[in-house]
Amino acid sequence: VLIARALDGLPEISAGDDLAALICKVLERQDASSELSDGDALVIAHKVVSKAEGRIRSLSEVSPGARAAELAAKLDKDPRLVEVILGESSEVLRAARGVLICVTPHGFVCANAGVDASNVPGEGQVVLLPVDPDQSARRLRARIRELTGASPAIVITDSFGRAWRNGQSDVAIGCAGIRPLDDWRGRADANGRELRATVIAAADELAAAADLVREKDRSEPAVWIRGADRHVTHEDGPGAAALIRPGTEDLFR
Amino acid sequence: VLIARALDGLPEISAGDDLAALICKVLERQDASSELSDGDALVIAHKVVSKAEGRIRSLSEVSPGARAAELAAKLDKDPRLVEVILGESSEVLRAARGVLICVTPHGFVCANAGVDASNVPGEGQVVLLPVDPDQSARRLRARIRELTGASPAIVITDSFGRAWRNGQSDVAIGCAGIRPLDDWRGRADANGRELRATVIAAADELAAAADLVREKDRSEPAVWIRGADRHVTHEDGPGAAALIRPGTEDLFR
Numbered sequence: 001v002l003i004a005r006a007l008d009g010l011p012e013i014s015a016g017d018d019l020a021a022l023i024c025k026v027l028e029r030q031d032a033s034s035e036l037s038d039g040d041a042l043v044i045a046h047k048v049v050s051k052a053e054g055r056i057r058s059l060s061e062v063s064p065g066a067r068a069a070e071l072a073a074k075l076d077k078d079p080r081l082v083e084v085i086l087g088e089s090s091e092v093l094r095a096a097r098g099v100l101i102c103v104t105p106h107g108f109v110c111a112n113a114g115v116d117a118s119n120v121p122g123e124g125q126v127v128l129l130p131v132d133p134d135q136s137a138r139r140l141r142a143r144i145r146e147l148t149g150a151s152p153a154i155v156i157t158d159s160f161g162r163a164w165r166n167g168q169s170d171v172a173i174g175c176a177g178i179r180p181l182d183d184w185r186g187r188a189d190a191n192g193r194e195l196r197a198t199v200i201a202a203a204d205e206l207a208a209a210a211d212l213v214r215e216k217d218r219s220e221p222a223v224w225i226r227g228a229d230r231h232v233t234h235e236d237g238p239g240a241a242a243l244i245r246p247g248t249e250d251l252f253r
Numbered sequence: 254v255l256i257a258r259a260l261d262g263l264p265e266i267s268a269g270d271d272l273a274a275l276i277c278k279v280l281e282r283q284d285a286s287s288e289l290s291d292g293d294a295l296v297i298a299h300k301v302v303s304k305a306e307g308r309i310r311s312l313s314e315v316s317p318g319a320r321a322a323e324l325a326a327k328l329d330k331d332p333r334l335v336e337v338i339l340g341e342s343s344e345v346l347r348a349a350r351g352v353l354i355c356v357t358p359h360g361f362v363c364a365n366a367g368v369d370a371s372n373v374p375g376e377g378q379v380v381l382l383p384v385d386p387d388q389s390a391r392r393l394r395a396r397i398r399e400l401t402g403a404s405p406a407i408v409i410t411d412s413f414g415r416a417w418r419n420g421q422s423d424v425a426i427g428c429a430g431i432r433p434l435d436d437w438r439g440r441a442d443a444n445g446r447e448l449r450a451t452v453i454a455a456a457d458e459l460a461a462a463a464d465l466v467r468e469k470d471r472s473e474p475a476v477w478i479r480g481a482d483r484h485v486t487h488e489d490g491p492g493a494a495a496l497i498r499p500g501t502e503d504l505f506r
Contacts, residue, residue, distance in 0.1 A: 001256060001257065001258045001466065002255075002256070002257040002258075002462070002465055002466045003254060003255070003256050004254065004255040004462075004480075005254045005255075094504040094505075096504055097502070097504070099504075101504060108417075109416070109417040118451070159451070159453070162415065162416075162454075163362070163415075163416040163417075163498075163503065163504075163505040164361075164362040164416075164497075164498055164503060164505070165424070165454065165457070165496050165497065165498055166434060166452065166454065166495065166496050166497065166498050167433075167434045167435075167452045167453060167454030167455075167457070167496060168451065168452060168453055168454060169422075169453070169454050169457050169458055169461070170458070171418070180420075181419060181420045182420075198371070198412070198421065199419065199420045199421060200412070200420055200421055200422070200464065201415075201418065201419065201420030201421060201422050202420075202465065204418070204420070204422050204461065205422055205423070205461040205462065205464055205465050206465065208422070208457065208458040208461035208462060209255070209257075209458065209461060209462035209465055211453065211458050212255055212455065212458050212459065212462055212480075212481055212484075213254065213255045213480065227257075227465075227466065228465055231465075242419065243418050243419050243420060244417075244418065244419065245416075245417055245418055245419050249350070250416065250417055251347040251349055251350070251352070251354060251416075252347070252416040252417070252505045
């Protein structure tokens with residue numbers, strides 16, 4: 001059985017805040033059944049991680065260059081926003097239909113390089129992805145262990161669009177203490193036949209499950225999940241970097 | 254709070270079986286807390302739906318044509334399997350690295366047009382996707398209502414690979430009684446700012462959540478989910494067809 005519960009009551013996060021401590025404080029206020037234990041997972045929307053790490057830009061302080069101005073005109077976007085997006089991109093794959101599909105320095109392929117203006121308190125401010133979301137996840141995990149003695153898995157998420165399918169789904173952009181890919185190749189199915197192509201993106205499925213209980217108009221960036229123990233590991237593991245398909249192996253660029 | 258529980262003990266499914274009745278029988282044996290109610294969802298791996306609908310082929314009865322033979326040689330696959338895959342495809346987008354990425358007649362983009370040889374009891378048999386998975390979901394829902402009086406959402410799933418990301422995630426290929434896309438555009442975020450691009454693929458996120466509790470080496474194709482009420486609807490709704498991005502709007506073909 002899997003149980004997922006959104007944590008209610010996290011305050012607005014600012015640069016330098018001890019996010020792990022604030023999450024633990026919210027967890028303490030929940031009922032006893034959600035006391036943190038080792039096999040649990042905490043799924044955290046990256047926005048609060050980015051805010052705690054100061055990954056916010058004010059558009060008023062941005063001077064768009066020529067390429068940003070040109071793309072902005074083509075896509076009917078704010079040239080300052082496009083400048084920030086280009087600064088967060090190692091490559092632009094598509095610029096069409098009002099959307100910039102970018103490769104981030106981490107290797108993620110996503111709209112606007114993850115730069116987002118929603119759920120930001122200040123007018124004209126945008127939130128960037130964490131510089132190293134796997135490192136952020138490891139740091140949060142270590143701090144939570146320090147505060148509570150428990151080592152839950154940490155999954156940091158963003159909402160990504162998908163090729164071929166409408167709508168967005170939350171995916172893992174950083175994680176620690178979880179096997180991001182559950183590799184069944186070589187193991188047997190229920191009929192004893194070898195499973196050939198089954199590698200399950202468990203960290204992405206946890207991100208998606210957490211998004212189901214989070215309400216977008218409330219401040220519920222953190223979701224506590226119990227029952228995913230078989231994906232949770234003692235060591236921090238390879239992180240969400242393992243979920244990135246190298247460009248050379250990608251059939252759709 | 255979201256609760257997901259895999260249903261244990263569904264028998265091997267054959268063509269003509271009353272899948273809805275078999276699922277209801279398994280549900281009755283679970284503890285009382287999982288008694289079916291209207292806001293619940295049943296997430297069902299398509300394989301048992303396909304089997305009940307007789308969507309199985311024996312490779313021994315397939316004669317590969319010239320195109321199948323050519324692709325099979327290039328990809329190091331069984332030419333009879335490739336023939337079946339081509340028969341289930343309206344278009345082949347990529348044929349490389351041992352993989353055929355196809356567009357199915359439904360419009361899904363997936364490896365091998367969803368044709369799968371795992372979890373099939375007979376040697377040399379493969380399972381195809383249901384002909385109309387949304388119709389299958391509506392039929393299952395109606396039959397469950399008939400048997401239990403409850404109208405849970407039905408989500409029929411398959412495991413799809415993704416562009417750009419390693420591993421597979423379960424997605425909805427058919428559904429009934431659920432809003433497949435949760436559209437937040439025009440609504441406000443926690444700071445009262447309009448959410449611009451937020452359309453959440455709720456049916457896909459339910460599929461992913463269900464996969465987390467299902468063990469691939471046991472027979473647990475059906476997962477009961479409570480707590481996703483806000484996505485469950487009285488009417489059957491548009492189905493997973495709404496999740497398909499039209500080829501003309503797709504930047505990655």
